[in-house]
Amino acid sequence: MRERLPPLVKPATRKITLAVDVVVLSPRSDALAVLLARSAPGGRERWSLPWDAPMPGEAFEDAASRITEASLGSAPALLEQVGAFADARRHPGDADVSVGVVALTPPAELSSLASAEWFSLSALPPLAPRHRAIVDRAITVARQRVDQSPLAFRLLPPTFTLSDLQGIYELLLGRRLHKASFRRALQASYLVEPTDEWRSEGRGRPAQLFRYAPRKRRGARRGVRFDLFTEG
Amino acid sequence: MRERLPPLVKPATRKITLAVDVVVLSPRSDALAVLLARSAPGGRERWSLPWDAPMPGEAFEDAASRITEASLGSAPALLEQVGAFADARRHPGDADVSVGVVALTPPAELSSLASAEWFSLSALPPLAPRHRAIVDRAITVARQRVDQSPLAFRLLPPTFTLSDLQGIYELLLGRRLHKASFRRALQASYLVEPTDEWRSEGRGRPAQLFRYAPRKRRGARRGVRFDLFTEG
DNA sequence: GCGAATTAGTAACGAAGTGTCACTAATGTC
DNA sequence: GACATTAGTGACACTTCGTTACTAATTCGC
Structure with missing residues (x-):
């Protein structure tokens, strides 16, 4: 096991397709809601996260902002990347890899023309497996960030x-x-x-x-918390 | 601004190259150390994060484990993805997009044969800009997770x-x-x-x-903390 | 051998933070 | 006007936290 040396230079030869998938969250009648875009590939009504391929040179957050604006009509109040997802071929656009982004926005009415709707988190329609995973991850990230950043105020x-x-x-x-x-x-x-x-x-x-209107910044140096571990 | 409708189906046409870049962290003589791989493209000694392209169907964490093992000789104790990075063409292998992964491992000696070495975080050699960013992000993520998961015990x-x-x-x-x-x-x-x-x-x-040896799990339902916001 | 230095580990006190109950305040409904 | 409903506050008990001060067990220098 010792003689395995790392390659010095190895070109990343494989070419793949990439998408940015956005989880837009907003409070809606006493529940968190997700914005889903309508897509009717085979006549039956289907829903998916708003997504698109990033343009060349475009940062992921910029792409997410653009994608959100296309479905919502306005830019979100806060964006944060939640990671890359790669389960093979379970994406509505067949992208090999998705970059998931969570976007927060205050309650807003949708144009009735728009082909997007709010869905309560507890009553989501069937989604592509990868989109399901991105939604779950987005919620987890939002929940973890809640007292690390003024996330709640963006909603x-x-x-x-x-x-x-x-x-x-x-x-x-x-x-x-x-x-x-x-x-x-x-x-x-x-x-x-x-x-x-x-x-x-x-x-x-x-x-x-x-x-x-955050005014002071108390350098609240606190001790270590051992009772916040979330999992085994 | 109302008439812009989202595309119903848009193929992700652009093909890109992808790499998994790993930040292996370990405590080393009273400082955190990062594992860097030697690469000498033009005679001068250069260093980079261990990286490789993921194999078809390979999960990012699996790829990161494989990459770590190639440089370190053993698998890390904990892996966590820290996000996707895309600043154009600043990667040692010219990958369009990198998935950054942080890996934690207890102190271990390196085989003197291996073309990798530990560098204290405070004395890193020059790195490709994207690798710099991934290291910084990995540290931030590790610091944030410290009291959400038993991360310290993995070191x-x-x-x-x-x-x-x-x-x-x-x-x-x-x-x-x-x-x-x-x-x-x-x-x-x-x-x-x-x-x-x-x-x-x-x-x-x-x-x-x-x-x-975590024994009990106190359902320590605590109130909200407003004094932990890390940034404006 | 013996004291000084060094690292490990704990008791206890005061200050600050937290959960809870009980209350007052201002509005709409009948 | 009585009542239900939502907003907002005071106060008490209890817990948690930072700090100081101590005891315990070892090595080093003489």
Whole structure:
């Protein structure tokens, strides 16, 4: 086993086809929703993630932004690559390799002309296996990033109530949070500032509107957490 | 802006070349080290990440394992993809796109025959720009994962002292930790169990050896942390 | 042999953070 | 006007965390 030496120079001879597949996420009536594009290859209605081949020299995130805009009508608020996927030939366009990108956008109505629709995560139509895997990975990545980056704020309009914000966190984390604790932690973070507007929505006391405005940056050097391991 | 409709079916026509580039990390004399392969294209000594084109149908992680084994002599303890990279034509093998993979392995001596060497992260030789980017990304990913997965244990031999473990965490996090706090948190996590062996290493009191043996799984449902945002 | 230096390991205290309950406030509904 | 509903806050108990200060076991220099 010792005499196997690495090749010094080996040309990457094999040519393959590449696609960028985008998972556009948005909150929609108390659930996370994914944007799917209609495609009817054989008369039956089928759905797939919006995708395209990147143009020569185009960065993956730029391609994802372009692809999102084509289906949604506007550019997403945040993009992040979630990895490359290669299970052989399970892509709607038969691409050998897909680069998955997750895109976040506040709730928005679709043009009724557009050949795309929102689907609740819990009620997705059948997808190509690779697209299924990319969606799952995108959700996992979003969930992991939730308290590393201000991701939740990208799923909301510029001003929002604290209950809205808490709702987004609950959607992303998949569990309920306690109101008082949530607000206390948010207060201590200096991430939002109140506006002087209030929103009355049906019954109950009107809620103050806030905007995302990170002010301080506490160099919060914390210890190590051993209790966050997600898997064996 | 409304009339732009997504293409229903668009073949991914462009063919490209693909490489898997591996960042093999290991602790080496109080610093993280990267495994680089020697390549001497023009007489001058040059270095690059171990890489190869994936074989048809081979998963990226499998390719990365194979590539690591060719340079290191053994398979790594943990592999994780860190993304696709596409800056045009800055790859040593001229691959259009690279899939970056980070591999972790305990300290190991290299065969002196092998055309690969360990380089401290702080003293890397010049690399192709894309390889530079993949190394940086690999470090970032490893640092982010440190308390989401038992990554640090993959950089240690099967048994280790708690000071060893703390040292790995300090290498990965890039800052010093307090001994008492570190041990208290580790104790509460039920991740390690003591062996009945002790190791005396030069001066000082001998240290007990532990092994990684996660026992309980506290469903530690914690609140939201707003103070961990890493960037604007 | 013996003290100094060095590394391992723990107890305990004060500060900060977190889960929870209970309350007040402002609106719509009947 | 009573009630349901949603927003927002105060306070208490409990946990967690950073830190200091200590004890324990070994090697080194003399």
